[in-house]
Amino acid sequence: MNGNFNIPKKVLIAPLDWGLGHATRCIPIIQSFLAMGSEVVLAASGPQAQILKQEFPQLTLLPLPGYAVRYSKKGTTLALRLLLQAPRILKTIREEYLWLKQVQKIHQFKLIVSDNRFGLWHRAVPSIFITHQLQIQIPNSWLEKKIQRINYKYIQRFQQCWIPDSIQPSLAGNLSHPQVLPDVPMHYMGPISRMQQLDKSIQYKYCFLLSGPEPQRSILEKLILTQIDQLNANCLLIRGLPGAQQTLPATQNCTIVQHAATDELMQLLASSEYIICRSGYTSLMELMAMQRKMILIPTPGQTEQQYLADYFMQQGWGLASTQDSLDLSATLQAASEYHYHFPTLAYFNTDRLQELLSAIVWHRH
Template identity: 30%
Template sequence: MKPRILFSVSSLGLGHATRTLSIIEVYMLTHDVHIVSSGNALTFLRYELGSDATFYDLEDYPPLQRGSGWRHYAYLAIDLTRTVFVIRKEHAFIAELVDRIRPICVVSDGRYGSYVSDVPSFLIVHQVSFAMPKGLGVFRGVIDRLNRMAFDNFDALFIPDYADPIDNLAGMLSHHPMLEHLEHHYVGILSSFRKRERTRDIDVLFSTGGFLANHKPGLAELLIEQAKKIRGKKVFVLGDANGGTRHIADDPTIEIIPLVSGDARHELFNRASFIVTRGGYTTIMDLVELGIRALLIPTSGQTEQEYLAMHLSMQNRFLAISGEDVNLEEGQFLQPLRSFDPAWKTELSVKRIIEIVEQATVPQFFSIVIPAHNEEAYIGETLRALSALQYPRDRFEVIVIDNGSTDQTLEFSQKVIGENGRVYVSERGVSKAKNFGLKQVSGQSDWTIFLDADTHIGPNLLQEMNRYLFKNRRRNISVGTTRVTPLENSSLKARAWFAFYNWGHKLTKTSFAIQFMRSSLRDKVRFDEEIHFAEDMKFISDLRKYGAFCYIDTENTLTSTRRFDTVGWLKQFIMWNWEALVLAKTSRRKGEYRAIR
């Protein structure tokens, strides 16, 4: 059975679909591909891929380009508000779909709600920072902060541009200081085109579809009229499905094609010596892929296109004129330009993306060490919860250390333990048991989790941890914990106390019920066997000398409230603080820990 992969593709411009197609086509050879999209993008992908992929139609965001004058800003406010709700709906849909099909990862192009917590999620984006509409520049800082919050939901950004701060295509759109705090990769251009050896028998190709009908319907006729002044063969592609191919009666050098797609479009672009087109970013990548000179006419009001046209014309990479003031002259097409010759193009860009995805989707190995003393009432359910983990069985192990039990903890553990688990007996003492467990950890282990015997982990915890630890690998994490929720007692009081405890442990970099460490440090840091309570505090402190502490916010760690229910919530809080902050620093730390069973 092929592994599944999920793509979520924006329909706000066909470019999202065409550039993502270059990645999808490679994955089609080895994976079961699932695609979420809508509108023209969904129609295009269905046409290109047929029944070899599974498709889902999901509402996209409003285009944010309605109206003119003051109406434009009114519509913008309305559409931005609607976008927030659509993103939430999208995220819920993607979460449900991922839970159902279990893909190795999610690759989103322009859809900000297409991520989940337990599966690697990537975002293809060239607009890290938006080109702001006239009069709204004062809000750039706010919008950039909102963008960063959205980007933080993804494991990494795939930016279809080049890292050089000067020699790039998207300028400030794809190069922004916020990237210092985000995992990102400049993967290079992504184009559905491939360069073919063809005779350049079209002197000028006018690709005028899409934006003209909605924004300036008379521009096509104006360009056709002005093209008569230009020598050579001219071909117009209008993007109009209702017309028929024809030649201008009084100028046989002009051919008009209403609509072209697929291989025929590739052929036309490869035959062109010069192209007149809009300034969409995907179109620009297509031009670079083919190495064709071009004149960009950005759509009026499309701030991204207007910025790109200005940026690239100032670098003398392409020519650019305003859509409001079109006047073609023969000499324009003869102006010298500096060709953009990147170190690599689409084929290698796709390989770079696949390599990054492969690194993110290789499951890290987890060793789960459970010290158990007289835990016959809980150990069975704890081990059954581990057997339900949605994680490859060959990428985690369970190690139970029975330390001085006088009940049937050992027998129950041996009976319930799975094929990837082992049960050992050690001397009594939680620190001794944990150190003994560390000695049994597999040599291939990446992370060791210490789990209390009355603590259950949900089916997706290891996936969440795997994703989090890969995403934050540059932080050099050495130790951490997770959020913990009450297991038996779901009262408001229990939830409030646990919320308080979680806040405290996150703030003070401490833990209860669960801790994890980088397994490679097991020969450098051990539990102090003289400590019989709050032993994790010194252990975590020692591990922090080798790297950062982390706190994973999850719903998948639940621990028993038996101690709180027996002793009392406030009294237990006072006792723990007294033990951790005072007794643990005195000779009394060697005293017996009060076991409540």
């Protein structure tokens, strides 16, 4: 057998467009495929495409429309708003499936890697679905089971599902370890992170790391800016707006950065004692890799982020707060009294990718 048998010659990698996390967590996966000698083609649009193009200017990037989910200003109405958009989301899933059928005729991919894009699978090509969210958090248990069945129905169209988490200790908790798994080969690939722990002197007491969809990103930003002058400390605000034209001026005690690519972001985070951020799963994986002290403010209405913030606080990995009643001074005081600890984790790397590839059935009959 050829030693390169399990190295696909040409790979398509496409992240979901809900926030930036799906795109950023694909970066180490892309790097590993490139390190093995695969040709990688990317598919994305909007801010996700900008991030990937910034990190990999040499790679082909195919324009692929996203799900373009619209979020509400009130967290309490988010579930209803998402439900009303369901027909359009289902239409997009169908369109991306048909898009891939046409693109495959031109590019002849040997492997397809879809980060949470349900329609990006092909009958004739090994197709991998990446998700940490096997159990979608819904307040109603009947509805939660129904949504899980729909989720699994889509996942089971793929040849395999790769989960960016460990079996133990688990960063995603019940989200990635439900009682019932999909009927498709499942592999825990390890947490994924662009970041690693750096030994740097502290320059900023507090780093406010903004991310996620609008309008909630801007709402949190305004809340922070109205209170930041009250803090007697050197602060950093990273707005998380790649390609944005409108900038904000620095305040007396706060440096403001529009967006930071991987290397710059890692340096900034390593120079900060506390990181105040959303509890999106990609942010959590990266900050745990850097062993940073986190203050987590889940996006209102996003039950996954609310669950993760509570779960991290129970484990002693981060302090959970809320956006609706955000009092920065009180929250930061609580963080100074909180006992943080960090577990030992085996993160995804190129060796792990080779193990995952060895489990793929390359020839379908």
